[in-house]
Amino acid sequence: MQTLSVELPERQYPIHIGPGLLERGELLTPHIAGRQVMIVTNETVAPRYLERLKAGLADYTVAEVILPDGEATKTLASVERIWDALLAHGFNRRCTLIALGGGVIGDMTGYAAACYQRGVAFIQVPTTLLAQVDSSVGGKTGVNHPRGKNMIGAFWQPKVVINDTATLATLPARELSAGLAEVIKYGLIRDEAFLGWLETNMSRLRALDDEALSHAVRRSCELKAEVVVADETEQGVRAHLNLGHTFGHAIEAAMGYGSWLHGEAVGAGMVMAAALSARLGWISETALQRTERIIAAAGLPRHAPAGVEAERLLELMRLDKKVLDDRLRLVLLQALGRACVTDEVADTQVRELLVGWPRQ
Numbered sequence: 001m002q003t004l005s006v007e008l009p010e011r012q013y014p015i016h017i018g019p020g021l022l023e024r025g026e027l028l029t030p031h032i033a034g035r036q037v038m039i040v041t042n043e044t045v046a047p048r049y050l051e052r053l054k055a056g057l058a059d060y061t062v063a064e065v066i067l068p069d070g071e072a073t074k075t076l077a078s079v080e081r082i083w084d085a086l087l088a089h090g091f092n093r094r095c096t097l098i099a100l101g102g103g104v105i106g107d108m109t110g111y112a113a114a115c116y117q118r119g120v121a122f123i124q125v126p127t128t129l130l131a132q133v134d135s136s137v138g139g140k141t142g143v144n145h146p147r148g149k150n151m152i153g154a155f156w157q158p159k160v161v162i163n164d165t166a167t168l169a170t171l172p173a174r175e176l177s178a179g180l181a182e183v184i185k186y187g188l189i190r191d192e193a194f195l196g197w198l199e200t201n202m203s204r205l206r207a208l209d210d211e212a213l214s215h216a217v218r219r220s221c222e223l224k225a226e227v228v229v230a231d232e233t234e235q236g237v238r239a240h241l242n243l244g245h246t247f248g249h250a251i252e253a254a255m256g257y258g259s260w261l262h263g264e265a266v267g268a269g270m271v272m273a274a275a276l277s278a279r280l281g282w283i284s285e286t287a288l289q290r291t292e293r294i295i296a297a298a299g300l301p302r303h304a305p306a307g308v309e310a311e312r313l314l315e316l317m318r319l320d321k322k323v324l325d326d327r328l329r330l331v332l333l334q335a336l337g338r339a340c341v342t343d344e345v346a347d348t349q350v351r352e353l354l355v356g357w358p359r360q
């Protein structure tokens with residue numbers, strides 16, 4: 001097992017990484033407040049992993065909420081189901097919520113914990129690659145609104161993150177690719193050497209090679225933790241973690257959440273961001289082609305969805321949380337391994353890119 005520490009100014013929490021950690025109750029128990037534990041998971045993950053997690057919690061009062069699966073369920077109504085269950089079980093403010101599942105479950109459970117009785121403890125036990133490398137770390141929690149992605153939420157950090165890499169063995173290939181999008185993102189925004197490693201090892205990662213996956217999870221968590229520690233509430237550098245997301249979130253919302261996975265939309269969005277960076281002369285054509293190649297090698301799309309007009313995407317992009325004073329603020333690349341935030345790109349340039357972008 002490897003352990004990293006997220007050293008925030010006023011608190012720290014560990015990220016444990018390794019195979020078979022799910023049953024190791026001793027990793028959870030030091031972080032559980034009180035005796036009441038609510039595990040939140042979904043109908044796909046529960047039959048595979050719920051009993052194994054519960055086995056390590058024999059000394060606690062454990063209740064569970066099993067939600068339906070899918071991005072379309074990342075709503076306030078689902079979070080209300082968690083609050084209803086907490087109240088029905090008489091859980092008090094010393095209870096602990098555990099998120100067992102992908103980013104959808106993690107984001108909703110974290111938000112439920114942030115609000116329940118004005119804030120209770122929560123633990124992340126992520127079971128997708130995307131959740132292990134990104135959503136479980138850093139404390140962004142929340143739900144979607146029909147008008148925009150992650151529009152309702154709170155910053156609420158977990159007490160511990162338990163990354164059991166053995167759970168990735170049951171992940172469908174499409175979900176693995178979605179997780180690889182966020183892994184590639186770290187290389188693109190702040191570590192060109194890691195990007196090179198990913199180029200060399202992409203087929204090992206897609207074949208679920210243990211050693212390669214553990215390295216990718218560890219390096220991604222290190223890079224994410226560095227950014228979160230520097231800027232917990234996204235006043236500055238944390239926005240770099242949004243590379244491709246202004247485009248990607250617009251695609252997800254335009255498609256009604258779920259037909260395109262978050263990682264797929266971000267994969268295409270990162271190619272769009274790289275293309276815009278190349279048009280501005282900030283990165284070379286070669287760097288753009290390298291970006292396109294690695295996105296394709298990860299099994300991710302570079303096209304946009306069919307039937308979604310450029311104007312609709314632009315309208316949704318204008319709802320992005322980074323917009324300030326009515327100006328789009330985009331994360332672009334100054335080099336491979338170096339991101340920046342800019343409000344210097346005119347809507348006409350973005351529209352031109354989207355109009356000409358290949359469709360599915």
Ligand SMILES: NC(=O)c1ccc[n+]([C@@H]2O[C@H](COP(=O)([O-])OP(=O)(O)OC[C@H]3O[C@@H](n4cnc5c(N)ncnc54)[C@H](O)[C@@H]3O)[C@@H](O)[C@H]2O)c1
Nearest residue numbers: 044102103104105127128130131134135140167170171262
């Ligand atoms: N909070 C953050 O910082 C942050 C970062 C990135 C993404 N996100 C959010 O995360 C969500 C995407 O997360 P995701 O990609 O994990 O999607 P997800 O939570 O929908 O999980 C993907 C699918 O895999 C299934 N699954 C989970 N673990 C499995 C396993 N071990 N074996 C088999 N199937 C398994 C799930 O049931 C689901 O069908 C989006 O809502 C996105 O906005 C949040």
Ligand SMILES: O=C(O)C(=O)C[C@@H](O)[C@H](O)[C@H](O)COP(=O)(O)O
Nearest residue numbers: 134138140149150238241242245321
């Ligand atoms: O942790 C962050 O900060 C991120 O931006 C990580 C993203 O991968 C993630 O998708 C996040 O949920 C996006 O946040 P949002 O604030 O753009 O909704």
Ligand SMILES: [Zn+2]
Nearest residue numbers: 182245262266
């Ligand atoms: Zn993301």
